[in-house]
Each structure stands twice: as structure tokens, then as C-alpha cells.
Amino acid sequence: MPEPVHPAHQRVRDAARQRGVDIEIVTFDESTHTAQEAADAIGVQLGQIVKSLVFMAPLDPARVDGELEPVIALVRGTDRVDIAKLASVSARPRIRRASADEANAATGYAIGGIPPFGHRQRIAVVMDPALDGYEQVWAAAGTANAVFAIAPATLAMLSGALVAPCAEQADPAAATASTPNCS
Secondary structure (H helix, E strand, O other), X not given: OOOOOOHHHHHHHHHHHXXXXXXOEEEOOXXXXXXXXXXXXXXXXXXXXXXXXXXXXXXXXXXXXXXXXXXXXXXXXXXXXXXXXXXXXXXXXXXXXXXXHHHHHHHOOOOOOOXXXXXXXXXXXXXXXXXXXXXXXXXEOOOOOEEEEEOHHHHHHHHOOEEXXXXXXXXXXXXXXXXXXXX
């Protein structure tokens, strides 16, 4: 008898199917919470891991205490988000990193397992074009031990991403195991 599918994995799979794409979710006994853990578990280069990083920006940039909206940046596992670039390309001048609670509330997933699509609400997504340097990349599938492979162009389509520079490229050797895979 097949094991039941985790509800988070099913939400990600369903979101892809709604756009006509079937993805195969791979689960591991060990954590894929960080980009390095994911690359090690899968056996791919660190740059092939997609980090889904959640940021918050005021709906009204003129107000300090106003309502916030999430923005997700998709970058390679070797890279960090350049806040100034993300603010510019997303037209959100006062953007900041989301807290774990904010990321969970916005996406419906915990940090370390946030997928690039299939969130509980519509979220603006910016994908760094450096991900296009790979034929296939790997993204979180809703939990800290599940991933799926996808072509960058398909990832951009499924996530509704604006493809624009939003990362400061880091040396792959500088990436650490503490860099969250998907936050």
C-alpha cells in the first residue's frame, strides 16, 4: 500500500498540475532545509538549488505602520539576495526580510520547505536570471526534506515570476550549510 502524500507536497503538486505541469517530488530521510543539505542529498551543485526567500514590503510605502505584502525572491543556492536590486525590480522601495512567522503566514509553509509556488495567497515572485544557467534546478516541495527538479523556464512560468537580477553572486565555496534552502 502506498504511503500517504504529505498535504504540503500535495499542494505543491496540485499547483503545478493546475498549470499543466507534472512534478515528481523526492523526499529524503535527512533534512534538505539548507541549500547545502539539499545539494548534498540530491548530489548536485549548490547553484542548482533554488532558494525561495520571503520578504515583506508595505502596501503603501509612505506609511510606516501600514499593511505588509510578501515578495518572494528565487536565487541560486550560492547567492544572496541584494535587497536594493530586489526593491528596485519589484518596485517596493521599503522591502525587508520576512520573519519566520510572516513567511509561514504568507506562504503556508515553514522556512526550509517554502516552494516557489503553491502558496496560500498570490505572491509577487522575482527570479534571478542566474538560475537560467542550469538545465535543471531543484526547489523545496513544501517540507524541509522534500524537493523537485524543474527547468528554470518552467519554474518562472509556474511561479509567475518576473525574471530580473535580484541577487549578489557569491563564490560557491563561500556558501555555508546554514544558508536556508527556502525561507
